[in-house]
Amino acid sequence: MRKLGALMMAAVLATSWSAHAQAPQPAQRRQPQEANGYTRYELLAPGSGKFRIIYDITAVRTGATAFFNPIRKGSVASDESVTDMATGKPLKFAQVSGESAKTTGLPDADPTYDYIRVELAHPVPADGGEARILIEKTYEDAKSYYVQGADLIFDRPLGIKKNAVVLPKGYVLTSCNYPSQVTQEADGRLRISFYNITPGEAPLKLRASPGQLSATPTSVKGKFGERAKQTRDIVYFLQPPETHAFDLYHDYTEEKAGVSRYINVVRPGSVATNPSAKNLDTGESIPAVHMKGAEITKAGIDDPELGKVTPESEIVVFNFKPLQPGQSIRLRMSETYTDPGRYKLVGDELVFDRTFGRAENAVVLPKGWMLTNSSAPVTVSRTDDGRVRLDFNNARPDEVEALFTAKRVSAP
Known part of the structure; x- marks a missing residue:
């Protein structure tokens, strides 16, 4: 409530x-495919170049029966799954080329990209209706996530406006170039979270160093929520x-x-x-x-x-x-x-x-x-x-x- x-x-x-x-329909812009995006990046073992992505996104194009999630160039995707948020049930999906995406539901697809094509549980309802989905996948991208000396670096421009990056256990945040909330999660990991209200990408760069933190409950628990997740x-x-x-x-x-x-x-x-x-x-x-x-x-x-x-x-x-x-x-x-x-x-x-x-x-x-x-x-x-x-x-x-x-x- x-x-x-x-x-x-x-x-x-x-x-x-x-x-x-x-x-009104006459001369209007093409209706966007998506809205309300939130991405959580969970950094995996340092040196692996891998991070788990949990992507909460809403399909809003009236009548759409499929949703297309681009796979960023330079990243290798694996361990994908897709869930319908309303019911909690899994959805069918497949990796397709940009050319295929253009002819199967995304006319403005970039032909140089590959996409995850998700079959929605139902067509997006009219009058502002939505189809909410959760996409999970693991990316391997050594250019975005790498080790420098004893430190780990996450350096990645983020176009989605609401994001969180979770450090591996045993690491503490030593620098962050983008104004962010910092929260210690229940298991002791640190979460760096932000809502980008500018029209451009967030040029996020994080540095973390080895360090142990206790996982005892924080004294400020419940005093603020994750703004990006609201x-x-x-x-x-x-x-x-x-x-x-x-x-x-x-x-x-x-x-x-x-x-x-x-x-x-x-x-x-x-x-x-x-x-x-x-x-x-x-x-x-x-x-x-x-x-x-x-x-x-x-x-x-x-x-x-x-x-x-x-x-x-x-x-x-x-x-x-x-x-x-x-x-x-x-x-x-x-x-x-x-x-x-x-x-x-x-x-x-x-x-x-x-x-x-x-x-x-x-x-x-x-x-x-x-x-x-x-x-x-x-x-x-x-x-x-x-x-x-x-x-x-x-x-x-x-x-x-x-x-x-x-x-x-x-x-x-």
């Missing part, structure tokens, strides 16, 4: 997709500012066996309406139950982020079939929020003032409005329907204070 800021109503999903979701993101679609309203959707992956619901704690000062949800893995709708005050107590719902239940307490509950071991579910929850304190019109200026706790946060301005001020770093783009999209992506495990303004643009 997680705190949910707010989401957009289902009707808007059909007409107001962001740049990475469904958009699975929650949110997109706001602003209605005209005089309404104080915004529609939004929030995506979240639940993996814990036995869990059968998601609780959205409505932020004080906001009014939530039109709740809906769906399973992105299947496209199926999920019922939503709106509760306040005594209804919450009567239902026996206790959530740490809800705190003490008062008459003003408000939640939205999304119930689904309990997860079995090895299963997971990707949810998209949608609502409309009205929040006069955080979204308003001041004179002729749109003002939006809200904290974002997730790693990935996006706001789509009303049509005809342009950004004029932003307190937090932001990337700016256009959606396929011509609206301005603002992405506040945060690699740090803290909140973003997003205060920004916009004004209408008159015809030149």
Whole structure:
């Protein structure tokens, strides 16, 4: 169960997709093959040049029945396996040439590459549906992973935005050129993890030296999570500012066996309406139950982020079939929020003032409005329907204070 800021109503999903979701078909860009990539590199014995890759990736091209994972030039792949994340069951796959990939599902394949072609458990559903897969393989690449004196070096440009590198047992980190979280795992190994929010590759170079660390529990356990591994993101679609309203959707992956619901704690000062949800893995709708005050107590719902239940307490509950071991579910929850304190019109200026706790946060301005001020770093783009999209992506495990303004643009 997680705190949910707010989401957009289902009707808007059909007409107001962001740049990475469904958009009007005429003259649009080719839909990307994938999204939400996370790669974990586990460095094997020093001197072997080998590392285990665990690649969590989502196929998003509507109707696709196969997914293609390129094999990097200079690397030799072995010990592959592929799993469907929703069911936990294995998927069929084969190594194919780039030419074969071009004619069997990936028209923009590079003919000079080889690919792992994965047969998906089902075609990718329409309207933002997904097919989540886990690819595991071992690479041998002595140019990327090698020994220098007593030290080991991992030197590899990484195009996937979310990554972790796990050192072998008996090694300690002595240098890292890319800002990263460092975590000691339960077995004593060190994990170096980062979320690259720049448009380019991360030119990662790590150096580790021999050294023993105890595997006793850390004193900071549970005080921060791996930012790169977080699975929650949110997109706001602003209605005209005089309404104080915004529609939004929030995506979240639940993996814990036995869990059968998601609780959205409505932020004080906001009014939530039109709740809906769906399973992105299947496209199926999920019922939503709106509760306040005594209804919450009567239902026996206790959530740490809800705190003490008062008459003003408000939640939205999304119930689904309990997860079995090895299963997971990707949810998209949608609502409309009205929040006069955080979204308003001041004179002729749109003002939006809200904290974002997730790693990935996006706001789509009303049509005809342009950004004029932003307190937090932001990337700016256009959606396929011509609206301005603002992405506040945060690699740090803290909140973003997003205060920004916009004004209408008159015809030149």
